[in-house]
Amino acid sequence: MFVAECLLDLNFAVDSSGSINFWQRDNWDKALQFVANVSSQFTIGPNNVQVAFVLFSTAATVEWGLTRYRDQPSLIRAILSRRYLNASTNLNDALYLTRTVVFAAGRGTRPGAIKVTVILTDGEDNVPVAGTPLTLQNATACKNEGIRLMAVGVSDAVNEARLREIVSDPRRDYYSVDDFNALRDVVRELTPQICAPTPDPEPSIASLCIRSIIVPPALNTLAAVKCPRCNDTVKRCSYYQQTSHHCSGYRCYSAMDLAKL
Numbered sequence: 001m002f003v004a005e006c007l008l009d010l011n012f013a014v015d016s017s018g019s020i021n022f023w024q025r026d027n028w029d030k031a032l033q034f035v036a037n038v039s040s041q042f043t044i045g046p047n048n049v050q051v052a053f054v055l056f057s058t059a060a061t062v063e064w065g066l067t068r069y070r071d072q073p074s075l076i077r078a079i080l081s082r083r084y085l086n087a088s089t090n091l092n093d094a095l096y097l098t099r100t101v102v103f104a105a106g107r108g109t110r111p112g113a114i115k116v117t118v119i120l121t122d123g124e125d126n127v128p129v130a131g132t133p134l135t136l137q138n139a140t141a142c143k144n145e146g147i148r149l150m151a152v153g154v155s156d157a158v159n160e161a162r163l164r165e166i167v168s169d170p171r172r173d174y175y176s177v178d179d180f181n182a183l184r185d186v187v188r189e190l191t192p193q194i195c196a197p198t199p200d201p202e203p204s205i206a207s208l209c210i211r212s213i214i215v216p217p218a219l220n221t222l223a224a225v226k227c228p229r230c231n232d233t234v235k236r237c238s239y240y241q242q243t244s245h246h247c248s249g250y251r252c253y254s255a256m257d258l259a260k261l
Contacts, residue, residue, distance in 0.1 A: 057085035060093035066108035091125035095138035
């Protein structure tokens, strides 16, 4: 399979946390091979596809920007030589760097190019704390600047609901695989979609209120409340934090949809 030429600025945000190699010592190699396999489906160069790479664990780093590698062989070598960090899961900072560094003005992104970031992770982001609203806020900032976010979640240890909130389209931009061995099977499904136009989202019960909501403690016991942003009925927030009563990621439901829950 080879994707027809497209003008694409592509970034990979790759989880290098301790859980990657916990169950199988070569999972990190399989993760990198997945990134290499997807990248190899495109024509790499200044007039076709540019590829950047953000690595995240306890901290996130831009390993290289969009203009670093101008041919496929050197890009693939660079991907396969990335180090394994073996610590936490700081997707929050990875998304911040995606917006402020990788796709910043003057860093190589081109007018008219499709802007996509593919997130690869096997767990839930946990820096500065698990369920931090900062990750959702940085994801929203990326999407507001025209960066399409896609994600591949590996294993049942991921928080699928949270990743579907992070991606641009929760129905089309999230891919799930059982383990790292299965990553090779998702390449054929994922790769053509990277260059496809982003579809307009259809109204559904999975549509999201973007604004964070401050929730009085008593509301944590209710099955549903009114969303202060859209005044629709919403299901109880799954990211409720007892200490601050701060809630983000509410899902909006109409009264008719609520009856189906």
